[in-house]
Structure formats: C-alpha cells, structure tokens
Amino acid sequence: MMDYQVVTRERHGLKHWLNASSYTFAAGDALCPLVAQEFPKAMLALPIGFMAEGEYFVPVAVQGLTPGQNLLVAPDGRWLSTYIPAPYRSYPFRMATTEQDEQVLCIDEASGLIADNAGKPFFSEDGTPAKSVLEILDFFQQMDANRQFTLGICAVLQQHGLIQPWPIMVQGEQGEQKVEGLFRIDEAALNALAAEALLEVRNSGALTAAYCQLLSMQHLPTLGTLAQAHAEAEKARQVQASLSRSDELNLGFLNESGTFSFGNLS
Template sequence: MADFQVITRERHGLQYWLKHSTYTFAASDALCPLVAQELPKAMLSMPIGFMAEGHCYIPVAVQGLAPGQNLLVGLDGRWLVPYIPAPYRGYPFRMASTEQGEQVLCIDEASGLLSESAGEPFFDEDGTPHQSVVEILNFFTQIEANRQLTRNICLLLQQYDLIQPWPITVQGEQGEQQVEGLFRVDEMALNALSAEALAEVRNAGGLTVAYCQLLSMQHLSTLGTLAQAHAEAKKDQLAHEALAKNGELHLGFMNDGGTFSFSQ
C-alpha cells in the first residue's frame, strides 16, 4: 500500500531517491486521471473517457475494463503503449493538498525507491532542494495548473449536456457484462450546438478535449486484444512455474521473457 509523505529536510535531508524501472505500481489501475494538456498524445495510444468526480467530470485514461487490472502494464512491468500518463511518469512523487489548501510535493515511502546511499539526493549540502527535485516540482506544478483548466472545460461541456454515459459491453467468463461509470462526448449533441455555444466551447479549449475523446474510442478494441493476451501470458507463466517446480523446465525458456508485444 502506498505511503505518501511530504518531503522535508527533517525527514529526507540525508536520503536519496531512485527512478522507477517498472510500472508494476500501476498494475491495478483500471483508470488514470488525465489533464487537457495530455489528451492530444494520449488519444493516439489509449481510449479516453470521463468519470464523475463530485458534481463534475474529469478525463481519464481507460486502461482496463475490469476493476483492479491495468491492461497497459505487462506481466514483466513494462508499459505497453507509447504514451504514459503524467502521474506515472512522476512516480514515486505526487502533489497533495494540505489542510490550508497549499500544494506540497510528496513521495511514496513504500515504493522501495528511497535509499540511504544511492540515487538522487533530495537536498543539497546547503539545505536547498536538489535540482532533480526542483524539476519534479515544476513538472507537477504545471500539471496541477492545467488540472483547473481541464475542470473548467469539463464544466462547460457538462453545461451543454455534451458528456453522457458510455455504454460498454464486454464478453466475460460469465457472459456479457456492462462496464459502469464511464462517460463520453455525445457527438450528435456537439454537432447540434448553436453557433454561439460552439464558439464558447471552442474558445475554452473544449473542442480539443471533445475530439480527442471521440477519436480515442477507436482504441477500445485494443483493450480486448490485450485482455486476451494477458490471459494467455498468465496461463503460460503458470505453466512454466509448474514445470519449474517439478524440475522439468527446458532450457529454451531461459530465452523467453514470458511477455508479449502487440502492434496497433
């Protein structure tokens, strides 16, 4: 379980941090929040939807069709598509709000990426934040600033009833099942906007968000392909483990990573 703590000189002044080399920390995330700035690149790799957050909606990367499974992470921890959402690129760091409403930089102390001797220092000898930490803080500050813009865009789309439930049906072991809780842009309602409303949505950046979401839906079928590939890879992995346990594993497996690749 993650354990995010605010970075301070008292707590981390003599420690170092390491960059992650695997995305297993995201393997159970079926959804990941996105900001408007990310959507033009994200739409090229993954389906994008909206999820409800309070009385508003936020864009999310749709990474799986079942709770607790991220199909974009391979069994070996590799990220399987070109675009990586910002929260994962910034791991093991993230921003959090204090009781006073201030944004502070935190690190996941349960990530296994803190060290007493190796990696990047949190602070220089004079007690100021190390350049690497400053760069991470700037990265998250930019994302957080864009998050408010994204929220305002989604509120405008919501105002014109452009965000509607996204009916998704998947074929599971127990037959067809409905995926609940995802929303999409209503293309017909978008095309029916008055000239004045369309201009307002366009000037706010809403058309970019809307069209990125609509175009990204083509990748929904990729998740089905990945779900099947994950199941087959898991089956192969279990078979290899069983053979190894029985002492019958042939040497050819040493050249097989037990993973898979795919092209879109």
C-alpha cells in the same frame, strides 16, 4: 502498499531518489486521471473517457476493462503503450494537502526508490531543495494549473449536454458484461450545436478536448486484445507453476519404516 511521507531535510537530507524502472505500482489502476494538456498525445495511444465525481466530470485514461487491472502494465512491469499519463511519470512523488490546506511534496517510501548514495539527491549541500526536486515541484505546479483549466472545459461540455454514458461491452468467461461508470462525448449533440453555443465551446478549449476524446475511442479494441493476452499469459503461468510442482520429487516415502535402511554403512 504505498507509504507516502512528506519530503523534509530532517528525513531525507542525506538521501537520494531513483526513477522508477517498473510500472507495477500502477498495475491495479483501470483508470488514471488526465488533464487537457495531455489529450493530444494521449489520444494517439489509448482511450480517453470521462467519469463522474459528484456532480461534475473529469477526464481519465481508460487502461482496463475490469476494476483492479491495468492492461497497459505487462507482468514484468513494462508499460505497453507509447503514452504514459502524468501521474505515473512523477512517481514516486505526489502532492498532498495538509490540515492547514498547504500543498506539500511527498514520496512513496515503500517504493524501493530511496537510496543512501545512488540516484539524485533530495537536497543540495546548503540544505536547499536539489534541482531535480525543484523540477518535480514545477511539474506538479504545471499539472495543477492545467487541472483547473481541465475542470472548466468539462463544465462547458456538461453545460451543453455533450457528455453521455459510454456503453462498453466486454466478452469474458461469464459471457458479455457491461463496463459501468464511463462517459464519452455525444457526437450527434456536438454536431447539432447552434453556432453561438459552438463558438462558446471552441473558445473555452472544450472543442479540441471533445475531438480528442472521440478520436481516442479507436483504441478501445486494443484493450480487448491486451485483455486476451493477459489472460493467456496468466494461464501459461499457472500451467508452468503446476508443472513445476509436479516435477518436484516426493521423497516422503523414504521415511516409511521398513522401506530403506541406511544404517551400518561402514
């Protein structure tokens, strides 16, 4: 379980932090929020979709076909794609909003990535934030600025009726099941836009995002292949665990009265 705490001189002044070498912390994320700045690279590696948040839509990286499973994280924690979404690249940090509506930098103290000596310091000797922490803050500021731009893009797409439900069927042990809650670009509606509307979509930056989403859907079969690989790996693990248990000698019978006697050996 994650334990995010605000980074302060009192709490972390003499501490250091390490970069994550495993992505097991993201193993339960079937979806991950994206910003428009990520689309050109993300579309080359994984499916991009939209999900509804209230009356609005936000873009997401589609990483799994069932809730609670990220198919892009291997059992040993490796990331199985050529693109890593921004929220994972900033781990173990994240931004949080205080009751005073202020943004503060937090770190997951349950991550195992805080050390006394190894890694990068949180603060310099003069008590100011270290360069690496300032770089993290700048990264979050860039993402926040682009998030606002992304929300504007999604609003334009929604305004012109270009977002529609994405029907995805998954073949599982119980037969075919429908993946609910994902949306995609309506390509037919996009192609039918009047010139004036198309110009508005293009000038807002939404046209590039729309094409990126459409092109990214080619990676959906890869998730199906990964789902099968994960299932086979889990079966192999269970078989190995079963074999390990059966290989253990049950010596309980040695305690049965009258079976063996180890007394008077001298």
